[in-house]
Amino acid sequence: MTAKSPFSLEFSDPAIEVERAVSELRYGRPVLFGNDTRQLAVLALDAVSPRVFDQFAETVGDSHELLITRQRATRLSLKTNGDVAVPLAGMSFDEASRLSYALEAKMPARVRPAEALLSSTAELARTALLLPAMVAADVTDLQDRFSACCRLHADRLTRLSPARENFQKVVETRVPLKDYGNAQFVVFRGGLAQKDQVAIIVGKPDMTKPVPIRIHSSCITGDLCGSLKCDCGDQLRNGLELLEQAGGGVLLYLDQEGRGTGIGAKMRAYGYQHRGLDTIDADAELGFAEDHRRYEMAVAMLRLLGIAEVVVYTNNPTKIAALKAGGIGVHARTPVLGRVTAENENYLRTKTLRAGHMLDIETLVAAE
Numbered sequence: 001m002t003a004k005s006p007f008s009l010e011f012s013d014p015a016i017e018v019e020r021a022v023s024e025l026r027y028g029r030p031v032l033f034g035n036d037t038r039q040l041a042v043l044a045l046d047a048v049s050p051r052v053f054d055q056f057a058e059t060v061g062d063s064h065e066l067l068i069t070r071q072r073a074t075r076l077s078l079k080t081n082g083d084v085a086v087p088l089a090g091m092s093f094d095e096a097s098r099l100s101y102a103l104e105a106k107m108p109a110r111v112r113p114a115e116a117l118l119s120s121t122a123e124l125a126r127t128a129l130l131l132p133a134m135v136a137a138d139v140t141d142l143q144d145r146f147s148a149c150c151r152l153h154a155d156r157l158t159r160l161s162p163a164r165e166n167f168q169k170v171v172e173t174r175v176p177l178k179d180y181g182n183a184q185f186v187v188f189r190g191g192l193a194q195k196d197q198v199a200i201i202v203g204k205p206d207m208t209k210p211v212p213i214r215i216h217s218s219c220i221t222g223d224l225c226g227s228l229k230c231d232c233g234d235q236l237r238n239g240l241e242l243l244e245q246a247g248g249g250v251l252l253y254l255d256q257e258g259r260g261t262g263i264g265a266k267m268r269a270y271g272y273q274h275r276g277l278d279t280i281d282a283d284a285e286l287g288f289a290e291d292h293r294r295y296e297m298a299v300a301m302l303r304l305l306g307i308a309e310v311v312v313y314t315n316n317p318t319k320i321a322a323l324k325a326g327g328i329g330v331h332a333r334t335p336v337l338g339r340v341t342a343e344n345e346n347y348l349r350t351k352t353l354r355a356g357h358m359l360d361i362e363t364l365v366a367a368e
């Protein structure tokens, strides 16, 4: 008789199972992903080595397919309302990579609509911060060939809300800032496959009134290095200044590089922007929708800070909607502006025209 592991209960949690599968995919290993009737063996093309790609093809007898999201398929001029699957038999790793993210790739003639099970593997890739280009094969009758691989039931993906909302405060420490005086840095841990998140409290916000807050998504290029391609660095500093001028407030600095796609995808998208695509089309070229950010962590952090009513500093209507959906009272919205530069003007226009950001772009351009 095998002794029951004392950890079995604790570790059979949907979020832990998803995090394990995501970690395997990031290391370029296959995962068995299925429901009660079908099993797919899946690999993330963005992380797999050419050698494992070839080994996988051989193991599944060349029955593998490539998932191409609706956004990518549309960029490749296929008229479709959903994701599609392309047979990979005879296709090399390089050819599959070109098909999944190169500019001006040609969509093969043989394409079929992707079923829900296959489509949902894109969510695994996005959680792993990998391109949603998944290699998959139906191995329902070949499962023993993948017995060494991590398994994940697809229904786990529908049971992740508790984990996404579950955060703990880890530490709170004073940090003296050159321009904004003493700030409190509060670190939070939790969520699904996420790094720690930080709240920066400047001044002394009056917690009995709606608290001035900014939700800021990380932008290594803009925040850290002053990139001229976006307005993030300006918005970070102007945001902190506005919060301080308001008598104190909280900036939530969220680990959401590249609108939730990760720095790798964002830099790939920059390459396409240098070739003339706007920020949304460049992301679509990689298979992404226009914005993959989620805001459960922002709501959880505010709650842990004892904040239920806010004045939010943003131009992004999605952030306001997410706060309201999470039960935070939004009393007012204040814009946060950055400088318009030759390099970021198109980016700001695209945010306004295609992503609904509340920016009066013509006035901003005229003011420069």
Ligand SMILES: Nc1nc2c(ncn2[C@@H]2O[C@H](COP(=O)(O)OP(=O)(O)OP(=O)(O)O)[C@@H](O)[C@H]2O)c(=O)[nH]1
Pocket (backbone or CB within 6 Å): 215, 216, 217, 218, 219, 220, 230, 232, 235, 256, 257, 258, 259, 260, 261, 265, 266, 269, 270, 279, 283, 313, 314, 315, 316, 319, 336, 351, 357
């Ligand atoms: N994918 C992608 N992400 C970008 C690009 N430029 C900036 N980003 C990311 O876009 C996000 C900008 O976030 P925020 O500063 O919170 O700004 P916002 O959504 O415009 O909203 P507000 O500033 O609050 O009005 C960050 O995640 C950046 O890393 C780009 O060209 N492509």
Ligand SMILES: [Zn+2]
Pocket (backbone or CB within 6 Å): 219, 221, 222, 223, 230, 231, 232, 233
């Ligand atoms: Zn930026």
